[in-house]
Amino acid sequence: MIAPPRALVVLLTLLAALVLAALTQLSWAQGFRLADANQPQTGLAGAWGLLFVIAWAVGAAGIGLLVDGAFGGAGMPSVARVPLAAIAGILIAPAVGIGLIHPATSTVIAAGVALVALGTLNGQRSRTSPLPTRAIRARSSDVRGAVRLLASLSAGVGVVGVVYALTGAGWSDGAADETIAMAHGITVLLASAIPLLAAFALSAPPRHGTAAVWGPTSLIVLEITAVAVAYQDAPAGQEMATWLGLSAALGGGAIAWWTIPRLRGPLGPRIAVGLAFGGGYAALFGTTVIPLLAFTVPVVALVLAFTRARPTEPKILSAGQTPLPTQTA
Known part of the structure; x- marks a missing residue:
C-alpha cells in the first residue's frame, strides 16, 4: 500500500501507540484498585488522562501517515489527502484502541494477519496423490x-x-x-x-x-x-x-x-x-x-x-474425451 521508508515509520509509530495504549489500560485498572481501596489516584493511575491523549495522538499520526501514503500512491493531490488522513487518524485511533481491549478482538485480528502472512511465504507441501x-x-x-x-x-x-x-x-x-x-x-x-x-x-x-x-x-x-x-x-x-x-x-x-x-x-x-x-x-x-x-x-x-448424503451422478464422457482436472480431483 505504501513505500518502504514510510511503511517502516508507520509500523514503528503504531507499535509505540499500542505500547502507550497498553500502559493506558494498566493505568485505568490501577485506578480502579485504588478507588476500591479509597486511596488517592497516584503514580501510574494518576497519569491515565495524559497517557490516553498521548496514545491517541501517536496512533492518529501512524494511521494518518498510512492513509496519506495510500492515497498519495493512488494519485490524490496533497491538498485533499492530508486533511482526509488527519480526520481518519483522529477518528480511527481511539476506536481501534478501545476495541483491542477485549482479547477476542485482538486474537481474531492476529489470526487473520497470520493467514495473510503465511500466504506470502514459500514452502513445499506434501501432497497426497489423487485417488483414481x-x-x-x-x-x-x-x-x-x-x-x-x-x-x-x-x-x-x-x-x-x-x-x-x-x-x-x-x-x-x-x-x-x-x-x-x-x-x-x-x-x-x-x-x-x-x-x-x-x-x-x-x-x-x-x-x-x-x-x-x-x-x-x-x-x-x-x-x-x-x-x-x-x-x-x-x-x-x-x-x-x-x-x-x-x-x-x-x-x-x-x-x-x-x-x-x-x-x-x-x-x-x-x-x-x-x-x-x-x-x-x-x-x-x-x-x-x-x-x-x-x-x-x-x-x-x-x-x-x-444434502451431503445425496447421491451424485458422474458425468459420462464421450469416446476420446479427456477428463478435466476438476472431474478427477
Missing part, C-alpha cells in the same frame, strides 16, 4: 448410506434433547427444576453430536490423509464428552470448572491438528499458527462454544442427511 476416479466413486457409494444413517440418528436424539431441555421440568422426575432440565437436555444434545461428527469425518475429502480428519474428530468427541460430564454437576460451577477446562484444551488441540495440514507455507510457521489458533480458542471460547452449539445439532444433522 473409480476409487472416489466407490468410496462415495460406500459411505453415503453410513452418512445418512449417522446424521439421521444424530437428528433424532438431538430433537429428544431439545424437548427435554425445554419441557423436562414439567414431566420428568429427574429434572427438579428448569435449570436441571436444561443441563440434562444439553447432555443429551452433546451425545447426539457424536454420530454427526462421525458423519462429517466420513464425508470429508481425504486430501490431507486419514489422520488429519479422524485425529481432530476424535479430540472433538473427547471435548464433547468432557462437557457432558461437566453438565452432570450443573449448575454447581466449581465442580464443572475442571471438566470445562479439559474440554477447552481438547478443543484447542483439535483445531490445531485440523489447521496445520491445511495451511500453506513452510512447516514451522504452519505449526506455530495452528498452535496459536488452538490456544486462542481454548483461552477465549473453549468453555462456552460447545454448550451454545449443542442446540444446532439437530438442524445441522438434518441438513447433512439431505
